Amino acid sequence: MGMFYNGANCDIYIGKGAGKKLLNDIRNAKKSIKIVSPFLSPFLITELINFRNRNLEVQLITTDNIEDFYGNYEKNIHKLIIQNRKTDKEAVEKREKWKDLIKILTYIGFGLLTTLIGITYYLKDIKVLFGLIPIIILFLIIKLYKKKIENKQIYSYWYSQLFPFKVYMSPDTTEESDTRIHSKIYLIDDQIAYLGSLNFTSSGTKHNYETRIRTNDLNAVKEIKEEINQLMNHSHLPERNIQLWGSQLYPEPIN
Template sequence: MFYNNALCDIYIGKGAGKKLMDDMRSAKHSVKIISPYLSPYLISELINLKDKNIDIKLITTNNIEDFYGDRERNIYKLIIQKRNKDFDRQTIRNNWIKFTQTLSNISYGLIALLIVLAYYFRDIKVFLGSIPIIILFLIRGWYKTKIKNIKIYSYSYKQLFPFKVYMSNEKTSLIHSKIYLIDDQIAYLGSLNFTQSGTQFNHETRIRTTDLNAIEKIRKEIEDLFENAYIPAVDLQTWGKQLYLEPIN
């Protein structure tokens, strides 16, 4: 993108994100962000905006601070796990469970009977009756393995709001832009990432503009980058499987 003569405000120094955050929290319709780095507590800001029915669109990289961190941290809240149940398999599993319980009852009954017979007849041949008991326990063990391995649940994942996580490594183009577009009316550009250090503590550069022509070009740039098919992105389903446990039954 190239655009000359845009009207803008310039800020250089610490606390470059204060005005940005004020405008973002006052958004009426939408917030769009490109930032290669994110902080967990600022992800919570986006979640709060989503809860207020603000449309969010986010482009970032796998440099998110808690990308592979604690399951309780905020990146997990951006991905919603849906558990799908196979009711036919559940019925089969329940039938197997009942069958193994029946085998157990029969086996323990036979053991009790065998003990009584051995006591009264005091004949070692009585213990030949343990053979069918052993067979019953083997069958029971086989079914228990089948019960353990049958897959009742499958899992799929969806996004809390639209976002792209592009891969950041030496083999791909690094998404390094920091762009914020609020209500398609206010744009911020500069060096500050959507992180606590970037918005509050670092010495950063920040440009704020409401220039209509610039806004339109920035909006299109964000949309084009979001739909880019040539930059490797993290697959949502694969990422979800890395973030969440997936019990099979």
């Protein structure tokens, strides 16, 4: 992982609003958008989601410093990581049989209890109340099956991505690596590439004093595309596990 390319033709921009041309090119993309940016703003993540909804190929490489909405707003991360649920049909059938058994045992239990009360009233003999013992046992069995139903797992979960993205761990959150993903790379339709200091954030694209270069040099774009591919598919840097992350984002009721 890593590259050097010399002699590329490029445009250079330094100053405030360095991301204006970048955003225009991104919004005019016809086929694909590939982004490497350690920081992201919520509204720009929303743009990527909209691009994906337009059937554009979207790839994102970022770090675990993702900004998101707070409070009552819907979090973008819930759109990027999608919860999928599978139902265990055999477990459902077993649970339904237990429910039917509980109904039968409940009818029997209340029937026996009513009968016992009637016999006690008729015979006026307190010893008849010893008949409560099997009834109590019956209701304890009912309670046991209710607990079994409550603990029976019929759902299993897994998580998928709205579009391919990698979230690498920063050295602040892991001791597995001291490498920090700090690049800012934008590749549009595999034809136009941007490099520079600006993150895919509102401040980076609009307000900060930034530097960036823009190139459509064929050889340079080819090298940049390969570098993004390496980061996306062949990096050995520690990354957030999507399945674990999803289980932390969503509730997972078992039944």
